Amino acid sequence: MLSLRFHNGLILDPRAGALETLAISDGRILSDAPDLREVDLEGYALLPGLIDLHGDGFERHLAPRRGALRTTEEGLLALDAELAAAGITTAILAQFWSWEGGMRSPDFARELVRALTATRDRLRTDMQIQLRLETHMIDDFPAVEAFIAETGIRYVVFNDHLPHQRLAEGRRPPRLTGQALKSGRNPEAHLRLMQELHARSAEVPTRLAALSRALVARGVTLGSHDDHSAADRHAARAMGVRIAEFPETAEAAQAARAQGDPIILGAPNVMRGASHAGNVSARDLIADGLCDALVSDYHYPSLKAAALDLAGGVSPALAPVWDRVSARPAEMLGLSDRGTLAPGQRADLVVLEQATGQVAASFSGGVVSFLGGAFAERLLG
Numbered sequence: 001m002l003s004l005r006f007h008n009g010l011i012l013d014p015r016a017g018a019l020e021t022l023a024i025s026d027g028r029i030l031s032d033a034p035d036l037r038e039v040d041l042e043g044y045a046l047l048p049g050l051i052d053l054h055g056d057g058f059e060r061h062l063a064p065r066r067g068a069l070r071t072t073e074e075g076l077l078a079l080d081a082e083l084a085a086a087g088i089t090t091a092i093l094a095q096f097w098s099w100e101g102g103m104r105s106p107d108f109a110r111e112l113v114r115a116l117t118a119t120r121d122r123l124r125t126d127m128q129i130q131l132r133l134e135t136h137m138i139d140d141f142p143a144v145e146a147f148i149a150e151t152g153i154r155y156v157v158f159n160d161h162l163p164h165q166r167l168a169e170g171r172r173p174p175r176l177t178g179q180a181l182k183s184g185r186n187p188e189a190h191l192r193l194m195q196e197l198h199a200r201s202a203e204v205p206t207r208l209a210a211l212s213r214a215l216v217a218r219g220v221t222l223g224s225h226d227d228h229s230a231a232d233r234h235a236a237r238a239m240g241v242r243i244a245e246f247p248e249t250a251e252a253a254q255a256a257r258a259q260g261d262p263i264i265l266g267a268p269n270v271m272r273g274a275s276h277a278g279n280v281s282a283r284d285l286i287a288d289g290l291c292d293a294l295v296s297d298y299h300y301p302s303l304k305a306a307a308l309d310l311a312g313g314v315s316p317a318l319a320p321v322w323d324r325v326s327a328r329p330a331e332m333l334g335l336s337d338r339g340t341l342a343p344g345q346r347a348d349l350v351v352l353e354q355a356t357g358q359v360a361a362s363f364s365g366g367v368v369s370f371l372g373g374a375f376a377e378r379l380l381g
Contacts (some may be wrong), residue, residue, distance in 0.1 A: 001027045001347075001366035005034065009041020010314065010354060013341040014048065014323035018316055022046060024347040027366035031343040039379060041351070044360060045314045048326040048339055049089025049348035050303050053264060054130060054157075054245060054295040056094040057082075059103050062112075072115035076123065083125040084370035086300045087350035087359045090126045090330075090338060092155060097144060098134040099193055100161065101183025106140065106147075113151050124369035126348075130155040132225065136162055136197040138207040145214055155333060156215055157223040157245055158208065158236070167198040205235075212239035221333060223264070226279075230255035237261060243332060246297075248279040253290040262332050263290055266297035267306035286310065293329045304350075308357045351375060 003025035011019040023030040061082070062075035083091050095112050096104035109131065116127060129151070133144060135158050148156065163173040172191060173179075180190035212222060223243035224236035233244060233255040244256035245264045256263050269282035285291055296303040307325050311318040330339030338346045347366035350359060353373070360375035361368065371379060 001025070002363075002368070003033075003036050004039050005032075005036040006039045006041050006046055009043065010045040010316070011041065011341070012045060012047050012316065012319050012322065014319050014327045015340055016342070017319055019341060022341055022349075024349070024363070024366055027347050029341055029343055029345045029347055043354055044375060045318075045352045045354050046341075047318070047322055047350055047352065048341055048345075049350050049362060049364065050087045050325050051090040051329040051335070051339060052083075052088050052296045052300070052303055052325075053092050053155075053293055053329045053332065054094045054297060055088075055091055055300060057296060057298050057300050058091075058093050063103055072111055073119045076115055076119045076127070080123045080125050080127075080369070082300055083127075084362045084364070085359060085372075086296075087304045087352070087362055087370075088125060088296070088300060089348035089350070089362060089364045089369070090128070090335065092128050092130045092333070094130045094132055094157070096132045096134070096159070097137065097140065097147075098132070098159070098161070099137055099197060100134070100179065101185065101190075105183075106143070109147070124364045124367055126364065128155070129153050130157055130223075132157050132159050134162075135160045135204055135208055136200065138200065138203055141207060141211045145211060148215065148220060149218065154219065155221045155223070157225050157243075158241065159225045162194055162198055164198055164201070167195055209239045212241065216240040227252035227256070233259065233261070246279075247285075247290075250280050250285065250288070250290070253280070253285050253288075257290055262292040262328075264293045264295055265291045267294045267302035268297050268299045270294065270306040270309065271302050291324060293332060294324050295329075304352075304357070304359065314352055314354045314357050 005023045007021045011022050013019055023033040023036055058079050061079040062072055095109050097106050097109050098104040131153050133156055166173045177187045180187040183190055222241040223245045224241045225245045227233045227244055227247045230251050233252050237259055242261050244261050247253040253263055265282040294306055303325055307321050311321040327339040338348050347363055349363040351361040353360055360373050362370040
């Protein structure tokens with residue numbers, strides 16, 4: 001771990017604003033230590049590392065093409081490099097437990113946990129798992145609860161990707177064949193599984209409420225994915241589900257805000273200016289004060305890019321926007337040791353070129369996880 005004192009640049013805490021200097025040693029931020037090796041930040045900005053509460057872009061690292069990787073561990077090491085280059089120091093991997101199969105199957109969730117445990121000592125980025133549970137897999141609920149207890153997963157989000165309207169009408173869902181092939185089933189077997197799950201919809205609320213109570217009692221944070229209406233949000237909150245992840249409408253987001261529940265929006269939605277699925281624009285929700293945290297969703301570089309876009313570049317005005325990608329996400333998951341530049345916090349840092357916003361360096365727990373460009377010469381020289 002490095003012992004350094006940064007000065008002479010824009011050192012920006014999302015809560016305290018601009019700081020004169022920042023010192024780190026033994027993986028932590030110090031109040032100050034003038035006897036440490038000095039690093040001149042002229043032309044650069046130093047901020048807390050990005051905390052990404054929901055990213056599923058890891059799927060392309062773990063299975064870019066069939067047979068391209070021998071082990072899941074190789075993919076995690078490649079992921080680690082991309083996360084660091086994107087300025088992300090804490091990454092919550094959004095892993096499904098779903099009827100959809102393939103990389104979204106329960107078996108793959110178990111494999112991801114195994115691989116993450118096996119590579120933990122070689123990874124620089126702090127990677128944790130969010131379990132995305134398909135709500136209609138009610139027969140799996142005991143296994144899910146046991147899996148969470150065994151692995152120590154602290155964040156679970158409820159999803160429902162079943163095409164209920166099509167199934168209720170007796171019609172075949174779109175893209176059935178492609179989805180079936182990904183799951184390893186033939187299309188008829190895949191359709192039959194969806195129909196069987198849909199037929200048990202009436203059982204879901206009671207069973208899901210019981211599971212929610214058990215998980216909340218364990219201290220697990222719960223979120224709901226793609227709330228469409230105020231009624232959806234109220235129903236989720238009644239079960240102890242406090243985080244509203246990607247609300248599809250302003251109505252659902254407003255309901256979350258009225259209840260005091262945190263709202264997560266996707267950074268790619270911000271960069272596109274609209275949802276790729278035709279839902280409410282993240283920019284509109286942000287303008288109305290309906291956003292607590294931005295996440296990478298399916299594209300890791302978008303997290304930093306969206307923050308810079310909303311702030312208009314690298315300047316002191318970036319602080320309140322950066323709060324949504326560092327301090328506030330840390331609070332939402334109870335990660336009290338990161339997210340700001342306060343003394344005693346983990347030395348999770350990102351250095352940006354002031355002129356371009358490009359990531360010049362990332363530090364995770366005081367260890368360099370990414371270093372490039374002219375800043376590499378400055379730090380090493």
